[in-house]
Amino acid sequence: MAAVKERPSRVVQARRRAQSAKAALACLGVVLFAASAALARATSAGHPKHRARSLSAPKQFVQIVRENQLQAGALAPPTAPPEAATSQS
């Protein structure tokens, strides 16, 4: 004699539908949040559009300044008696 397959009760069916609906709503929420965040990032002025870059001076400029640090002054043959002296301190 074949077994009679029992259909789930209407209450159980209703619970399953409710769970599926909740999961679908949660997924929809996540998708909507991600989409709005992406749109905000792409369009709002307050969000960076590119990777952040340092505000420090360009390398070439820094190199020139460094080179200048050991630049010479100007000397000439003496034309008057010394006003001061240079010596080790």
Added chain:
Amino acid sequence: MTHLSRFDAMGCEVLVGGATAAELEAIEELFRVREQTFSRFVPASELNRVNAAAGEFVHVSESFRRALRRALELASETGGVVDPTLGGAIESAGYSGDFELLRPDDPRPASPGAPGCWKSISVTRAWIRVPAGVRLDLNGVVKALAVDDALELLSGAGFVSAGGDLATRKPMTVALPGEGAVQLVSGAVATSGSGKRRWSRDGRIQHHLIDSRTGLPASSPWEQVTACGNTCVAADAAAKVGFLLGEAGPDYLDERGIPARFLEPDGTIGLNAAWRAAVEEPVCI
């Protein structure tokens, strides 16, 4: 003739030419503040506070950060020949107090100093970190920087000299070590050497110019090196590099177009090509 004023600061005589009374007062205050900030021998100095906190990040003043940055830039440019991390090595050599109070012939041997390690210093916007066990010494940069900054306080033509490191706004004649003189048309001139600040430990001569590779007082054929720079910081660094590089000093400075003069212990004077070109060949304008 330029009006001259003198005062003592940073363990040397400061000479100011062409300053008004107010400018002179500002310059004296500048040197006083810098000495209180950077002296190894002022217990409450910012330098000693930083050295005491080695191994940790320490908040520093703008003035301190600027001096350290300048010292690190010079270390980078000279490949570490001048190095601000040699404070421990200088103390190991015996220079641990006011020079006037040092015993010139201390029988105790000097302890070996640590080599320079300027690359290990971290500097952020207002914080710095010195590795544990490392002690900064910014004395050379600070004195020259004070001369440059003091010159900026002069409204007219004048000059500032601290212990022989001199920067000018007007052409002036400057007497040189040993003998002779030169006209400093613009910029600065400074002299470094081992003849003055020297002492003995266990019979061995010590001085304050440390070889950053060994952490020991440098061995150099020169007694005093005089160099000319566009600023006093540049001139002082060039003079130190000329001394510390020994025989290679004249060529190193020539490659950078820096005039330098080398005085040997026996009084012999050597000039590099840039100095000779400046002094012996008048420029027609």
